[in-house]
């Protein structure tokens with residue numbers, strides 16, 4: 001019982017201390033449509049830079065093309081495209097050496113003179129969304145028409161429109177049109193349900209095992225993750241575990257003077273070995 005709670009504590013702590021293997025892709029400026037020759041910066045916001053996160057993209061011409069090697073200029077965990085072109089349109093994501101992936105971002109580059117500024121990341125149900133229709137040449141707002149899935153939804157003299165309390169039914173392909181300048185490319189607006197947990201380490205989203213078998217598999221999975229964290233990523237944590245363990249197995253109270261007197265160095269070493277064995281068996285529990 002005590003061993004189990006200690007293990008749980010260690011597990012939760014290891015998640016908190018070493019939570020990793022997640023990345024979030026962001027784009028700056030934060031929009032998914034750009035004019036030709038705009039400068040764009042993409043960043044992998046990662047918890048663990050040692051996982052080797054790389055920015056990749058699929059375009060009409062490239063598949064899984066890596067930043068720095070095949071496009072853009074790599075700069076730390078960011079990637080800069082100084083002059084973006086329509087051929088840079090595509091889907092972008094971060095990928096770790098082990099193949100873990102971040103969210104994806106669709107980027108569309110237009111050779112035209114109108115863009116729709118819509119949220120890059122999925123919008124949460126119930127939130128408000130504001131769409132802006134912008135031209136390349138005029139900084140002020142011009143009257144614009146907004147379309148969803150090909151049908152006119154609103155004409156706005158101010159050039160922007162807000163959808164209040166979005167629902168799943170607001171999801172779709174949006175574009176806008178400014179009569180003097182033309183039409184924007186279309187962009188998807190995705191609406192997600194409840195608060196998204198994609199940014200948390202997966203194991204904290206504890207599933208309810210459907211059966212005992214799943215429960216066992218899940219435990220194995222947890223153990224695998226725990227061992228992996230401990231072995232690969234948390235040498236400090238291993239030291240802590242060892243120290244806690246040594247402390248727990250340390251002779252206590254009245255025994256101390258006796259064992260000090262009675263224990264020659266070889267027996268002390270033997271004691272250490274026992275402690276190591278205990279650590280190993282705990283991990284197999």
Ligand SMILES: *[C@@H]1O[C@H](CO)[C@@H](O)[C@H](O)[C@H]1NC(C)=O
Pocket residue numbers: 058063064091093104
């Ligand atoms: C990129 O393209 C490859 C090959 O077509 C495909 O398997 C993969 O799912 C694509 N990735 C994304 C994020 O669209």
Ligand SMILES: *[C@@H]1O[C@H](CO)[C@@H](O)[C@H](O)[C@H]1NC(C)=O
Pocket residue numbers: 091104105106188189190
């Ligand atoms: C990216 O675009 C594709 C269609 O081209 C769409 O199915 C997908 O949902 C979009 N992804 C995002 C994150 O907007």
Ligand SMILES: *[C@@H]1O[C@H](CO)[C@@H](O)[C@H](O)[C@H]1NC(C)=O
Pocket residue numbers: 144145177178179183
């Ligand atoms: C763009 O909007 C103008 C009015 O604002 C309209 O006359 C024109 O037909 C629209 N173009 C398209 C392609 O919808």
